Structure formats: structure tokens, C-alpha cells
Amino acid sequence: MSLSLIPPPTQQINSEIFSRAGVEVSVLRLDLMHPWVNGNKWFKLKYNLLAAKEDNYTTILTFGGAYSNHIYATAAAGNLLGFRTIGVIRGEERLPLNPTLSFAVEQGMQLVYIDRETYRQRHTPELHADLRQRFGEVFIIPEGGCNLNGVRGCTEILSEVTAEFDTICVACGTATTLAGLTLSLQPKQRSLGFPVLKNGDFLKQDITNLLTQYLASGLPAPSSTAAPWELVCDYHFGGYAKVNDQLVSFIDEFTQSYGIPLDYVYTAKMFYGVIDLIRKGDLGGDQLRWAERHRLLLIHTGGLQGNLSMKNIKRAN
Numbered sequence: 001m002s003l004s005l006i007p008p009p010t011q012q013i014n015s016e017i018f019s020r021a022g023v024e025v026s027v028l029r030l031d032l033m034h035p036w037v038n039g040n041k042w043f044k045l046k047y048n049l050l051a052a053k054e055d056n057y058t059t060i061l062t063f064g065g066a067y068s069n070h071i072y073a074t075a076a077a078g079n080l081l082g083f084r085t086i087g088v089i090r091g092e093e094r095l096p097l098n099p100t101l102s103f104a105v106e107q108g109m110q111l112v113y114i115d116r117e118t119y120r121q122r123h124t125p126e127l128h129a130d131l132r133q134r135f136g137e138v139f140i141i142p143e144g145g146c147n148l149n150g151v152r153g154c155t156e157i158l159s160e161v162t163a164e165f166d167t168i169c170v171a172c173g174t175a176t177t178l179a180g181l182t183l184s185l186q187p188k189q190r191s192l193g194f195p196v197l198k199n200g201d202f203l204k205q206d207i208t209n210l211l212t213q214y215l216a217s218g219l220p221a222p223s224s225t226a227a228p229w230e231l232v233c234d235y236h237f238g239g240y241a242k243v244n245d246q247l248v249s250f251i252d253e254f255t256q257s258y259g260i261p262l263d264y265v266y267t268a269k270m271f272y273g274v275i276d277l278i279r280k281g282d283l284g285g286d287q288l289r290w291a292e293r294h295r296l297l298l299i300h301t302g303g304l305q306g307n308l309s310m311k312n313i314k315r316a317n
């Protein structure tokens, strides 16, 4: 099973704010690995697709919203690797299809819409049994690739990084990516997660569970313990996929200054948060004072495909 992926480059970014604060900031560009199959979504898919191949499945079924980066990546990776794909989409069909879903269809994905209430059952064996009855022997990957195979792939995100760093910063939805990254750090390194959902504190329990389950699973782990991690919950901008003018101008300015595009849903909120904390001289609370953790690696988790749809939404308003 192979895709031609470019190893993600690390790019240092400079600003007066950083040098005044004595921090070094680099960006790991997972967005550049492949035109379609990139970002953390590829890492979360990798071992799920390998497991499907190993068990001789020919069809992948997965779940997502209408703008989902995971649906987009699964459609493309499935097509490139010779799987049929079925995307179970939350809510009703809207025509014309948005850019995310039309891309998925172009890649050969079959779309199936289920109402929001049924969608809530997406993790249950009952719904999975229904779907298998409808679509036959399908290999089911959870929404977002959020399972232990997903964590496993994310333990490899840093494997090609040669730059030295003390702290990694990453945007969190389910925090599967944060969990994998944290398992691959040295004990002296730290990870800081920036939840993009409101009241992101609930993720603490999820992260603890994922780490415990992973370490008990017997799956390969780079180390037998997880490095310290912390969440910064103040940069959700009102909740999932919510933006305001401040965030939009930040994206424009950041992209102009550094030539690095950001997505509205995930990476922009983390980058904004990191830069704001550096400006305030307080990066991540007492345990992780930036003064002792001065080399930061910001993980660009991709997601840029979603910007096409965001632009449409804004224009529509």
C-alpha cells in the first residue's frame, strides 16, 4: 500500500514578538505532504486502511459532516489505494454539492445521508449492523479516524522531524492526534492542545482514556509512557467552525507574512492562540512556562480544502 507522500518540511517563522519573548517558533507542514491526502487525517487513516487491506476488505465506510476533512481524505486515499468508499454524511443532501462533497464523489465515493438523530448512533454496533445489511461487508472507520489505529498513525507524525523543539502545539477536535503525538515525545518535551470546540475541558478525560487504552493495547508505542500534556481551552472563537472578523483578519495577515495558509476550523485557532499567549508572555500555565520551553513546534494539520466551502458560506450570507 503506497502513496507518494512528501516528508513534511519544518519551517521556522520569525517575528519581533517571538524574539522579544525569547521563543523560537517552527511549523511542521503536514499540509504539504500530498495535494489531497494530507494533514493529520492521513496519519489517522493509515493503519485503519492497512487493517482493512490485511483483512481483505474492498470497501471502506466512514462518517462525517458535509465539510469534513476526513471524508475528503478518505475518498482520495481510498481511490488511490484501490478501495471502494462509502461516506455516511450527517444531515440532508443539499444540491449543488459543496466543494468537499463534490470532490468526494469525483473520487468515486458513494454518499449516503442520515438524519442527525440517527447520526448520533454512529459509534453503536446496532447502526453498524444496519449499515452492513445495506452495504454488505464494509470496513468501518469511525468519524475522523478516531480510534487506536488513528492514534498509532499519529505517533509517526514527528518521525521525520530533525529540528529540536521543547513543546508541540496542535489544534484538537477529538484529540486523537494530540494523543499520538504525546506518545511519541521525549519525557522532557510537552504537548499543548488547543480545542476548537467550546468547553474543551471535556477532552481531558478523553485524552487520558485514549492514552491508557493505547498503552494497554499492545500496539507499537514509541515509549511506555506519555509525555506531559496540557489543554488551552480559550481559543475556540465561539465553538466548532465558528469564526469572527478577528480570526479572519488574523488568517489573512498570517498568510501574507509567512506564506503559510491556515484553515478556519482548526489551524487558525491554534496559531492565533499560540501567538496571543507568546504576546502575553504566558504560554500554557504554570507547568509549562514558556521561558523553560522556548522552542515551539506548531503542527500544521492541513484542512485547507475546507476553506473553499467557508468562502462559499460567507459569500452566501
Ligand SMILES: *Cc1c(COP(=O)(O)O)cnc(C)c1O
Pocket: 039, 040, 041, 069, 070, 144, 146, 171, 172, 173, 174, 175, 176, 177, 178, 263, 266, 267, 301, 302, 303, 304
Ligand atoms: C480533524 C482535524 C484536527 C483535529 O484532529 P483530532 O485528532 O480530532 O484532534 C485538527 N486539524 C485539522 C486540520 C483537522 O482536519
